[in-house]
Amino acid sequence: MEHLLFIDDERFFARQYSRELEPHYGVTICRSVKDGIDILNSGKAIDALILDIQMPTPPGVADYETRDGVDTGLWALQTYRQQLVDRALPILILTNRRPDEIEKRVHSLHFRSGQVEIFYKPDVSPVEFARRLTTALRWWAQLGTKAEGK
Secondary structure, three states, X not given: OOEEEEEOOOHHHHHHHHHHHOOOOEEEEEOOHHHHXXXXXXXXXXXXXXXXXXXXXXXXXXXXXXXXXXXXXXXXXXXXXXXXXXXXXXXXXXXOOOHHHHHHHHHOOOOOOOOEEEEEHHHOOHHHHHHHHHHHHHHHHHHHHHHHOO
């Protein structure tokens, strides 16, 4: 079973979306970026990362680096970019912030083409998000298979 790491400090949204995902995937929910990064660093098998943007600043990180939590998810993407690229994890950003403002910032980080998708919570239901996640995982797996020459 594929396993998802879901990092979102808002319990309501995390539970609402994960309920739709859990029948099909293993889901680990972290309510802080620090906990999510600890899981990534643990070597646990993760097949996709679901990430919120606005979350509390992690301990030991200056508030200005995350704009007082407004950009914590973007800070995590920038700080751990190489690890995320090396692990070839599809990243699905699920946020209350308008996607166009996030898209410019993510684009400047130069992830692999198609590695990051951005979803606006008010516009995507948990059912639709689960469908889009499944499509992203299939596409990403197919892309990896082609890259390996299989």
